[in-house]
Amino acid sequence: MTSDDMSRRLALLSLAAPFAVATRAEAQAPSFPTRPITLVVAFPAGGSSDVTARILADGMSRDLGQPVVVENRPGGATVVGTMAVVQAPKDGYTLLFASTSALTTNPHLYQNLPYKVSDFQPVSLVAVAPWIIAISLTVPARNLREFVDYARQRPGQLNYHTYGPGTGADLFASMVLASTGIRAEPIVYRGEAPALTALSTGEIQFMPASISGALIEQHKAGRIRIIAVADAARSPAAPDLPTFAEQGFTGLEANSWFGIAAPAGTPAPVVARLQRAVAAAIAMPEVRNRIDATGFTAQSSSTEELARIIDEHSRLWGGVISRLGIRLQL
Template sequence: MIKQLARALLVGAALAVASLAGAQDWPDRPLKLVVPYTAGGQFDVVARMVAERMQRTLGQPVVVENKPGGATLLGADYVAKSKPDGYTLFYAGANAFAIAPHLFAKVPFQRGDFETISLVSELPMGLVVSGQLPVRTLEEFVAYAKANPGKVNFGTSGSGGAQHLLCELVKDRAGIDMVHVGYKGTSQVLQDLLPGRVSAACDGLLAYAPHAKAGAVRILAVSSAKRLPALPDVPTFAEKGLPDATVASWGGIMVPAGVPAPVRARLVEAVTAAASAPEVQQRIASDAAVPRTTTPEEFDAVIRADHEKWGDVIRKLGLAGSK
């Protein structure tokens, strides 16, 4: 018995030493950062900035790989099933961890399949309408939709995500009838929004801001608690009498559960350094988002709070388990 115990302790110690040695050599090859959205959208742009800065800290390239689809569940599932060696990272948002567990009858992974690294930004969203639509304010949009029931549609980058739920909230609270059209990503939404094939969109605002300046689209309201410095003339939903639409998504980096503690610690250091760089924070703010870094524990708390908040929204809308 004593010999068996001693042997088990020796094996455990050997494994710990091997793990530590491997962690000291890490990284010795490029890392992969999986983004569950198409290229060019707000998540993708910020992820690429952070990936480039992480390379400076880690000494290895961090390659962004886009895996859109399934309200971000496809990308999340891919990472959940990846080897927990610190070489595969996930640029996570609220959709996979705070929304999907309530909205979908079955999700192919568990929250426990992931460990947090750090938040990068909070992502307020907005209601954007085509310049072809004869409205300039949220009040005019609501009046137009009520006068044309069932004829107004809205596009989002996927069914069941935060963007979709924001428009459903507006639809419910304003008492209007709109038809949802799901797309793979923001660029596809814009392709139909600009010529007016879809009337409106709920989304992060990075890709829409240049078109708003050109008059091709109009941003009617934002979902943040306060007006965004990058869009000072755009009112909040709360200002317009829709306080329930004060919601936000977020972007942050996670890894498959089981990554060795020393490797996870180095990732925390690299991500927070990258996301805290002045040029990155300035770019995030200029893109109508809010820069924010956290400890893993703080990130965990954000997920728990948003899981409860979005669950309440989904239940009130009668959408629980509807997908």
């Protein structure tokens, strides 16, 4: 072997050495996950968001081989639960069941919000839920046009539900009122169940809400009437319900999204494994069917796609909040 051949061989060995070390290190590193994962839900137990998170957690547990435990941390307009994840170790064992409120509206609403969107690493979309308008049977309207005409003839006389200033229902209601010229009064309810009761009894005349299994069930039972879906297409959960655009009201398209986010700085291989687990769970027919039964539409995504959705919704709701001049303090 000549000295030139020896030099070339040593050079090739030196190039290969780092890869050999990396391969040995990867083989020795523990696989993820090796213990239970906590999925923090910033909403009370029992609602559609909580139910969806628990269905997903069951599917992810099966794919990951470790329990995914749902922990409800409601309060402070989702800030309590969101901060619990911000402050958690960046190891993939504490995740946020992220939502429109936490990552797209709160940053525009609250001047003293203790976290930033950049504190999170998007993992995957889980589900989307279009906004709808439901009305009381005490209102003599069969469709959106008849309801708008009825409400315009009674400025300030109709009531609608909200969960408080700046909440998703409140912002969507503001979009509807501005677009239709309706004037109505908000009444605050703590949860979907009391708001639905108020709608069915005529205490409130209409309800801007994110579609849910409970709403669809009450609609099908003839206790309330859903008259419009704020999406580009009809909801798979209720294909009989017409959209706003189908009834001549364009520009009223909005939905809520739900996904999984980890603390920013979580290792990329861990994020990738979690994303695959969400996709695998959503691909399970029983998981998809159970989520769809809540009224939500099950849908996984890449991390990049969820980041894009967060950005798009931030621009949409940020514009609404800016036009309304809403600035809140926690």
